[in-house]
Amino acid sequence: WANAGAVPYRHLAAALDALEATRSRLSKEIILTNAFRVMLAMSAPAGEVEASCYLFAPAKDAQAGGHRLRPDWAEGKPLSLPHKSITAALLEATGSSKADMTRLYHELHDSGEVALALRERGGRQKLLKAPAPLTAGGVRKALLALSELSGSGVERAKTGRLAALLRAAQGTELKWMVRTFLPHMAVGISLEASVLPALGAAVEWQRTGRPRAEKVRSSQDEVRHCYALRPDVQALVTALLEGGFEAMRESCTLQLGVPMQPMLAKACSSIPELQKRIRGALPEKAVTLAAEFKYDGQRAQIHVLRNGDVRIFSRKLDDMTYKYPDVISALKRSFRRQAGCVLDAEIVAVVPKTAEGAESEKVDIAAFQSLATRKRKNVTANNAAVAVKLFLFDLLFLEEPLIGLPFVQRRQKLRENFQALEDVVAFAEVEDLEADCQPEVLEATLRRSVAACCEGLMVKRLDSGYEPSTKRSDCWLKLKKDYLESLGDSLDLIPIGGWRGSGRKSRWISPWLVATYDPDEGTLGSVCRVMSGFSDKFYKENTIKYLGREIRKGPEAEKVEEKEEDVEGDKSASEEPVEEDLEEEVLEPESSGLLLKRPAPGVDTAEQPPFWFQPTEVWEIRGADITISPKHMAAKGLVDPKKGLSLRFPRFMRKREDKGLHQATTPTQLAELFRKQGQHR
Numbered sequence: 001w002a003n004a005g006a007v008p009y010r011h012l013a014a015a016l017d018a019l020e021a022t023r024s025r026l027s028k029e030i031i032l033t034n035a036f037r038v039m040l041a042m043s044a045p046a047g048e049v050e051a052s053c054y055l056f057a058p059a060k061d062a063q064a065g066g067h068r069l070r071p072d073w074a075e076g077k078p079l080s081l082p083h084k085s086i087t088a089a090l091l092e093a094t095g096s097s098k099a100d101m102t103r104l105y106h107e108l109h110d111s112g113e114v115a116l117a118l119r120e121r122g123g124r125q126k127l128l129k130a131p132a133p134l135t136a137g138g139v140r141k142a143l144l145a146l147s148e149l150s151g152s153g154v155e156r157a158k159t160g161r162l163a164a165l166l167r168a169a170q171g172t173e174l175k176w177m178v179r180t181f182l183p184h185m186a187v188g189i190s191l192e193a194s195v196l197p198a199l200g201a202a203v204e205w206q207r208t209g210r211p212r213a214e215k216v217r218s219s220q221d222e223v224r225h226c227y228a229l230r231p232d233v234q235a236l237v238t239a240l241l242e243g244g245f246e247a248m249r250e251s252c253t254l255q256l257g258v259p260m261q262p263m264l265a266k267a268c269s270s271i272p273e274l275q276k277r278i279r280g281a282l283p284e285k286a287v288t289l290a291a292e293f294k295y296d297g298q299r300a301q302i303h304v305l306r307n308g309d310v311r312i313f314s315r316k317l318d319d320m321t322y323k324y325p326d327v328i329s330a331l332k333r334s335f336r337r338q339a340g341c342v343l344d345a346e347i348v349a350v351v352p353k354t355a356e357g358a359e360s361e362k363v364d365i366a367a368f369q370s371l372a373t374r375k376r377k378n379v380t381a382n383n384a385a386v387a388v389k390l391f392l393f394d395l396l397f398l399e400e401p402l403i404g405l406p407f408v409q410r411r412q413k414l415r416e417n418f419q420a421l422e423d424v425v426a427f428a429e430v431e432d433l434e435a436d437c438q439p440e441v442l443e444a445t446l447r448r449s450v451a452a453c454c455e456g457l458m459v460k461r462l463d464s465g466y467e468p469s470t471k472r473s474d475c476w477l478k479l480k481k482d483y484l485e486s487l488g489d490s491l492d493l494i495p496i497g498g499w500r501g502s503g504r505k506s507r508w509i510s511p512w513l514v515a516t517y518d519p520d521e522g523t524l525g526s527v528c529r530v531m532s533g534f535s536d537k538f539y540k541e542n543t544i545k546y547l548g549r550e551i552r553k554g555p556e557a558e559k560v561e562e563k564e565e566d567v568e569g570d571k572s573a574s575e576e577p578v579e580e581d582l583e584e585e586v587l588e589p590e591s592s593g594l595l596l597k598r599p600a601p602g603v604d605t606a607e608q609p610p611f612w613f614q615p616t617e618v619w620e621i622r623g624a625d626i627t628i629s630p631k632h633m634a635a636k637g638l639v640d641p642k643k644g645l646s647l648r649f650p651r652f653m654r655k656r657e658d659k660g661l662h663q664a665t666t667p668t669q670l671a672e673l674f675r676k677q678g679q680h681r
């Protein structure tokens, strides 16, 4: 700690080493809390603690391609470098050969460990004079500057800067620096669920000497709540360090321009269950519900700033303002006042009246997928290829925060201050019902929503406040049209492995192995093999994405191809994929950056696919029902002590680009769906 309170990067590396060595959630909590307690004892400045939070937290997702070093919603490029540039920087920093690196990779299967081994052997590095020790603030600053580089020769410049940083890394700092660039840090912690709450616990330790366990818990919860309201690490850390919990509560309120965590709904698989759950602990009390149509589009949190500027944030809190200039101009016309406000809404793709295929006088709601084809950049109100309509359902701020008000009042303010504009802005269709109404009444509303091309209903208590949180609330329940079929909800799963396809698909990965994610433990439990619902284009693009190229055809595969017919829809999850000819497919890990030589850390499965992947994205999968499985280990221990849960007849629906790993289906949710399925039957 030589450098006037600056946090040595080696302090973080030591904590990360310890975090990696344990799977116990409590141990991870203690390690992180102690790491922060040392920082507080050394009077580390807020900027250093902020940098430490970001450097501890694992990657957000593949798009960010590394650590989230600034808020999701803030401007600035993500920290990303092609795998080959990272390799080049490492070779330059350690003075090693490519052959050495490839050999070590086959032995160690991990880029961070490879980096350590290369440095151990490297010639050039050893001759250099040891550079000045790295600090958390210094590393974050250097990485942010690196990500901002642009212009010609940018990759070479980035490689050079990274090589300089890697050269300065001592001990296991090198391993963690390399891993910072990989999509997944794999130590089983996240900024909002573990890192920031640990800082809260450390502040509580500092305040009271030796706090009781409940005090530690409540301080962690308070930090989570404040961060959900204002996901701004800098604001939170500064307030907490300078003025304690009181200052944090004062500073972390809903701010115009800063998206808060949206309120989330729990899934229900039957109407009786919904009626029971929503009444809560006081079943005798009369409760009125708003049964709103559930539109199938993209969640949008819209902030109208006091100067009239508008910003639109996604479900993951990314800024997507530039994608929707048409929504902004429609919203401005719809707003009856000039004031700062925050809205919760859904943007839905529509087929305009004039377009061929539109059936009614009004616009028709189009498939969700068409939103994905909308350009991300340089969209203008006139050139937006996919027409959209905005469905408003909540008002969260109008001159002042409204989230403490009951929904019925927020909704009234919403209707008073905005007007519907034909074809472009509407209020979510709703029916107010008593919670103890006849189930047929709710079912009729559900059927009406499905007939209007919606996904089902969002049922909300009219007396509830708005709860910004990553945890789902009992005051909002979702009832999907799947209820009318079978399983109450689709699953959001993560591809973690795959097999080589047979016949027509022999160049592609099929099936894919998908998993749930437990954000608290950092574990991934396999759920099923998916081989249905994909287009050929999808197979090709994603095989190249995950493997770096298509798979070479073997003679066996060609023979099968002539005979095979596409019976995809009928294939069950237990079908064995083709595994021959795999020896010739020695794919280098750097070919895609997503291919691993062994399961990603935290993966639990009895499956043995030839290809393992870095878990980076979320796919929506639908299935017939959930069964107990000896092969798939998702939710192991929750329903059966040794077996997990699997999905029968899985079918791929779409990629959930609006979701990161932390929003995927958790083992607890899967177990809940399994249990509900029994009740439903």
Ligand code: ATP
Binding pocket: 264, 265, 292, 293, 294, 295, 296, 297, 298, 299, 300, 315, 346, 393, 428, 455, 458, 478, 492, 663
């Ligand atoms: P989430 O994790 O947000 O619940 P999910 O993938 O589970 O996402 P869904 O089950 O499809 O999503 O349902 C929740 C989503 O439904 C919301 O995030 C929002 O985007 C959308 N939605 C559509 N209509 C409404 C509505 N009237 N009220 C609230 N949310 C709505």
